[in-house]
Amino acid sequence: MKGFVSSRLHPFINLLLLVGLLLLSFCLASFVMAVLSNLFFGVSLLQIGNVTSKPDTYANGWEVSMLSQGILLFLGFGGAALALPLVTGYTLADYFTPRRPVPLGWLLAAGGIILLSIPFMSGLVSWNAHAHFPGFLQSFEKDARELEDRAQVLTKFLTQFPTFLRFTVGLVVIAVVPAIAEELMFRGVIQRNLVQWFNSRHVGVWLAAAIFSTIHFQFFGFVPRFVLGLVLGYLYEWSGNILVPMAAHFTQNAFQVILLYMQQRGQLTSATFDPDSTQALPVVWQVVSFLLTAGLLWQLYRNTRRPTADPLPTQLRTLSGGGIAARTTEASSPTGRTITHDGVDVTKI
Structure with a gap:
């Protein structure tokens, strides 16, 4: 999968990119929140702040507050987190479950x-x-x-x-x-x-x-x-x-x-x-x-740290620019490892 930016960025650059994605995702979440609040509860964008800060003083304060909190978290935090691996060329499964399914x-x-x-x-x-x-x-x-x-x-x-x-x-x-x-x-x-x-x-x-x-x-x-x-x-x-x-x-x-x-x-x-x-x-x-x-x-x-005969995926491959497997890391190794985005073993337990 090819992303919009390099998959070999320094982690600090990745975190800076995450901040930018957070700003975009929270803007999107705010827009969705405003549309739904107005559609279902008649609360305009200018009123949302007052309603969520003092929900007990409004007829639909509880509903608007819960809707706002859910959307901001799910689209704001969750959206930015899901976007980062996609724009850097990773599948969500490879990024968030880098080893294998767990029992x-x-x-x-x-x-x-x-x-x-x-x-x-x-x-x-x-x-x-x-x-x-x-x-x-x-x-x-x-x-x-x-x-x-x-x-x-x-x-x-x-x-x-x-x-x-x-x-x-x-x-x-x-x-x-x-x-x-x-x-x-x-x-x-x-x-x-x-x-x-x-x-x-x-x-x-x-x-x-x-x-x-x-x-x-x-x-x-x-x-x-x-x-x-x-x-x-x-x-x-x-x-x-x-x-x-x-x-x-x-x-x-x-x-x-x-x-x-x-x-x-x-x-x-x-x-x-x-x-x-x-x-x-x-x-x-x-x-x-x-x-x-x-x-x-x-x-x-x-x-x-225990060897396992689990038949599920046991290798993480790092592909070179030409698609050649440059390295494999055995997930069933008796030593637990932290794998980087590029499949590099950075530290042992």
Whole structure:
């Protein structure tokens, strides 16, 4: 497949190209959002900003806000992430699943890791939520807390599900769309290029996780989201298939949405589940959670180093300018590898 630009660009140039594609995709997403909002809800382009900032004061505020969020994420982030490999001459399968299809067990394990980590993550959530900045950053801390308080009010309104239809829409917009769009962007494109740029799997994963957490602009939730980004990043590196971090990301968001829906229907009481609480679960639970999560992660890591007789595609080929196979890399090698766009083995686990 031939792209519009060279497939051998430096990763930094690829990331600059990604920024340009993001601008274009968000312009397209804004246009689509304006057309659909006006068509279905009679909300003009000039009104959308007011509606989405204070949706509780408008008749169709919830619907417009969810539509806007879904389109901006899916077309904005997802569209730009999908466009980059296409304009550089790669198929989506080669770019986002560079090794081979993974067994269903990988997807189930990814979701299991998220569920097992919940008690441990609650400790990080509690610590980060009650953290304080140094004295010279007190003004910033005050502004950051006010920003998060406003975001929490908006989130609380958007996660009210009085009907099953609203719950379904919320599950799609809050769980499905971010799992697809954000993983394509942060793991599939940004992390991939950072790994190649710094010639280090670990540097790429950690930098991508930091960007992933920062872009959410929730400073008092930075640490748990950063740790989540690390888990998602290593799942992608070890599996070589973007569906694996997508499964974990979906589980993370869907679990929260489902619990909220159950709590609102009276199936969970505030004593057993408080959606607004930042209190940590008992320390014993956190320790057990950490050990189980670490154990499952270690088992997945070991699987990437184990030879396999899998009959599925076992070679990644780099083609020279004349279409000649310049190098082959055995995917079934006992050592896990990070493969660059050109099939180059840049680092071992």
